[in-house]
Amino acid sequence: MTPTNRAPETLPADLLVEVDALLDTAGIRENRALVERILLTGLRLGTDGTRRLDLKITASALEEMRDAFRLFEPYSKVPKVSVFGSARTSPADPLYRQAQDVAGALAADGWMVVTGAGPGIMEAATTGAGPGQALGVSIRLPFEEAPSEAIAAASRVAMKYFFTRKLMLVKESRGFVCLPGGFGTLDETFELLTLQQTGKAEPVPIVLLDAPGVGYWEGLRRFVDESLVPAGLISPDDLDRVLITDSVEAAAAEITGFWRNYDSLRWVGSRLVMRLNAVPSDDELEQLNERFGGLLASGRIERTEPLRPEREDADVLELPRIILTPDQHRVGELHRLIRALNALPSAPADATPPVVPAAGG
Template sequence: MTDSQGVSSGTPDDQIADELRDELRGVLAEAGITQNRKLVRRILETGLGLGTDGASRLDLKIASAALAEMREAFGLFAPFALTPKVTIFGSARARPDSPAYQQTRNVSAALAERGWMVVTGAGPGIMQAAAEGAGAQHSLGVSIRLPFEEKPNSSIEGSRNVAMKYFFTRKLMLVKESHGFVYVPGGFGTLDELFELLTLQQTGKSEPTPIVLLDEPGGRLWHGLRAFAQEQLLPAGVISPDDFDRVLLTDSVAAAADEITGFWRNYDSLRWAGDRLVLRLRAEPTAAEIAGLDDSFSDLLTSGGFQSRGPLRREIRDHDRLDLPRLVCHFDPFKVGSLYRLIRALNALDSAPRSGSPDHLR
């Protein structure tokens, strides 16, 4: 539709839906795309919408490059979808003879021995140490193209690294695929990654995962950060009292590795179904344990208690972890930042496995 001056009065999506949807279906059919066709069509429609919007050349270059980078990164991670991953962050300036460097090598090696892959930014310093500790076969890199940091470090095989132009696409891939995170002291970049992850988990935009702040032996940097949060941010009312409790501060490599793997001892995954939260577990809790959860976490629920039951209809439709026992509850969406407390309680149940394998993560 156009107005008297010949200017379109409908939205770009409306125009595409009315005029081009059938043609896009034909394009998808010719390309042999049979899975997730609706989502692929939406991507095409968005691209066409950018064109009809009259987006600037710069905006189009950003959108095009970001989508291309994400496609390449998805391809890098796809062969390892069934392998649990931990992302390790830290300073690019750390020297090989520094305690932090050796600490990183040790924790990376410990996690690799437990079957985990290590993801890094593929640069020097702590990123190099993490890749060295894990070994080439257990390392993946997501590097950034910078004038002074153009190539991935020598411990990352070329086929195991994807180079990004934009920090925001790189940050997405460093977080999206991992089931745990270790932060070794670093600068602005490390703190940026840490605070973004804490924000994502505090707001429920990212599912709960274990977060470890690993200092060098005897180091106090992370303790200083926690003190700042407790002494400055908390009194100002800009964070909640338990916001920093979701992370482990330690200078112990063994404690760091145990925190990453132990988080998945009993807890497997979660899913929202309308106003209900589904928690998938490795072991079915007893009636007494469920009653204990009801007493301990009633403040996180909007009504009722925890119910042990089989998969919901939506889960069955999507074939989503159907073999696992689950607890269903009406969880207060404004308290998603406290989910980690509940998960730790689930992992501590007597019915939980005594030890866990990361094989159950996918």
């Protein structure tokens, strides 16, 4: 069916002049082109004859994202870990203690803990992190989940939509711990796995944490091994990027250890720059090329100075880096290369907490 009641994409020239003047009046200089793009999209929604419900969704989503951006901005340089799990878990459940303990261990290592600001596992992680170390992104529901009193009102933001809430819980964190839960927890967990598998988010550590004897996540592993892999629906190693454990110590070590040598990455065209905390030796590079040659579309893994786009953006220029041209269909496997980089003899003995938020594509 041919769309009807749609205005041309190009807005009148005099309207564009008025938008430009509005930006001047508001004193907007930084990121001006992006703000203009947001305004013009809003105007086009109006000239398109967009339905009222669709406009309400757009307006609410934009307002909620602004609220969340403002909540997280003061902590932009603090590494964060999101903890997911059931809102129905009681304080007497061993899983509640697991969430408390892993949050406490990470908070002691300089991490902030981000949760859905609800009861159950979310409350456990909040109390485990302690005052001033937790942020929350709650959801407004007609039943079940009210914001936990364990997290101060000034440290949380409420969302109407799950998709905006999930965006913020994922966007701001550099590590994830998932404890057993219902549909919501599984939704969040599979979102993480999808983003990693498809390369739509930078590689990050993901821990599926159980309590001893529960076996919740082992059930997921069996489903993957017995149903998804044999049917060819995923690759045999797709779950390798995830740590399944019932050990709080192993969970915390997985989150922090991921950043022992690896710091961040940046695409420059088809080339991938990976910033490290230590310069790999010639022998180490040779070993990496032998081991990960199949990951490359062309060329080799090599040391490099910051590329021009990095220099123009002053993008962590102080760190050493390597460069490679990966096969675009295999970018989900980068976690294996990162683990190998972290295990190099040249890597620092201790992990360096990351300070740059992960960004979805």
